[in-house]
Amino acid sequence: MATELTSQQITELTAKHTYGTWRYQKGWRPLHVVDAEGCYFIDGAGKKYLDFSSQLMCVSLGHKNQAVIKAIEEQARKLSYIGPGYATDVRAKLSQKLLEVLPKNLTKFFFTTSGTEANEAAFKIARMFTGKTKIIARYRSYHGSTMGSIAATGDPRRWAMEPAGKVQGVIFGPEVNCFKCPLLHTYPDCGIACVEYIDHMIKNESDVAAILVEPVVGTNGVLVPPKEYFPRLREICNAHGVLLIADEVMAGWGRTGKWFAIDHWDLTPDILTTAKGITTAYVPLGLCATTKKIADFFDDHYFSHGHTYEAHPLTLAPAIAAIEEMQKHKLVERSAELGEYLGQKLTALKDKHPSIGEVRGLGLFWGVELVKNGKSKEPFNTMTDKVSGKPLLVDKVAGEMMKNGVFLQAWISHFVFAPPFIITKEQIDEAIRTFDTALAIADSEVSG
Ligand SMILES: Cc1ncc(COP(=O)(O)O)c(C=O)c1O
Incomplete structure (x- = not known):
């Protein structure tokens, strides 16, 4: 019988023989995911992550419906x-x-x-x-x-x-x-x-x-x-x-x-x-x-x-x-209702964090845009930074959130909050707390 591959081997084989999309291949260390249920997915070490972007804003009903x-x-x-x-x-x-x-x-x-x-x-x-x-x-x-x-x-x-x-x-x-x-x-x-x-x-x-x-x-x-x-x-x-x-x-x-x-x-x-x-x-x-x-x-x-x-x-x-x-399950209505709750929580963070330029959204679909300078609205990173493979500040914040068990999509200078519609208020609070803490990284780099 073939021996089981370890998580490390799975990550290595994946990175060595398959393309990572929209990125430089060097340095790609894809997380080995073994399971997913409801609003969470689980890695090879058994760690759970709250999926706050429904992967690529697509798993709307949550995992394992x-x-x-x-x-x-x-x-x-x-x-x-x-x-x-x-x-x-x-x-x-x-x-x-x-x-x-x-x-x-x-x-x-x-x-x-x-x-x-x-x-x-x-x-x-x-x-x-x-x-x-x-x-x-x-x-x-x-x-x-x-x-x-x-x-x-x-x-x-x-x-x-x-x-x-x-x-x-x-x-x-x-x-x-x-x-x-x-x-x-x-x-x-x-x-x-x-x-x-x-x-x-x-x-x-x-x-x-x-x-x-x-x-x-x-x-x-x-x-x-x-x-x-x-x-x-x-x-x-x-x-x-x-x-x-x-x-x-x-x-x-x-x-x-x-x-x-x-x-x-x-x-x-x-x-x-x-x-x-x-x-x-x-x-x-x-x-x-x-x-x-x-x-x-x-x-x-x-x-x-x-x-x-x-x-x-x-x-x-x-x-x-x-x-x-x-x-x-009236999930469209639920998206509208819980979206208001999520929007209020994110908007409240704006007063606290100088790195937040704008919070905007509808339903369970919210964007938070970061700025290096609140007055000029200068972003931390540009489109050129993205395609030149420069480390992006939003990725640092998202990386910190992953360490703390919350997955959030980041793109150049903003985050996309789009949890599954079965998300609860408690889970929204958990994601907001993690985001609140991780934003210290961005706040410390604000200038002006
Ligand atoms: C607005 C929009 N159009 C088109 C696409 C492409 O869809 P797919 O990745 O399923 O080909 C995407 C994917 O993210 C999208 O967000």
Whole structure:
């Protein structure tokens, strides 16, 4: 019988033979994880960590949800795979479920195996439908890792692939960020110049097929737009015949306290893409949902897109179970309710810590942005620091929290708080206490 590998060997083999994503490979020492349950995961030494970012903001129902696991098991026995050209029980039932929860005008679906592929599908559909080419995206954004979706990504993960934007027909507009406005305006006196600039771009560019936005920007800082932004963006899109694509890969599925983030503004996109929480991340599923108007177009036009794993039965069954769990346990409402509690606790920390520049969020989705200088809002680290492999201050803080048993995602100069919806107030308090203590590292480096 083969001898068991030790945790150290597992870490070494993983680092030696597999790629660590979005990082320099040198120095990668991935933690050996052996188990996870509820809001915790456990390493090879038996140490428990409170998962305060639901891994990659995706395990929304927490680890080991039994209903979702059962759906995977049953589907594996019943029909593990059939090609995308066939009708299946789960394909029909999930479609019905999606009609219950998605913005009402989205009625036709293309299933993928990631958020990245959902966005690729959206770009191709938008181009085929409009007959136009360009996609407008925004600087502070992430839309995926393949050539089209990385080209539409505003953050520095795109840089290694330049001139990706040019090749793929993507142009960038300003993000909406009222803490650090890229146009140097101040809300509400700004007239929402960031959205008016998109109008200016469309008028001057011609050939714009779609604008792609994360309704609440995720990894790039949990940026929540002011209330005027989306109604005006919808108006601009309508006026120019440009499609509005809402990328809800991270912000969807109750994360912001509504089923979808766009629901906060009572308007509907032409295309909505999503993934992650759709199956609470236990199996890889993405979705590209379109309006009937777009769907009807393809009745008489060739739908030039597909994958071997499109509508893969093993990915669809757990999505039905995950949506039913959310409905049964009223988890969207719980995200809204507990999100207020989490927001209050984080906001209270701001008065205490000079390193906190801003606290912002919706539902159980909060960002805390650190600043080296409170007046100038100068960050501790920049995008260039990130891609040059320089140690980042946010990673030091997150490392300290891991030592103390709390996992929190950090990105350049902020943290993303996005616990599973089954989190309790006591667990929120535990995470806040750990964050409060770890922030001493950042406070000690504040200057001015
Ligand atoms: C907003 C957004 N879009 C797209 C993606 C890509 O999704 P995936 O990693 O499933 O390909 C992500 C991933 O984090 C995301 O946050």
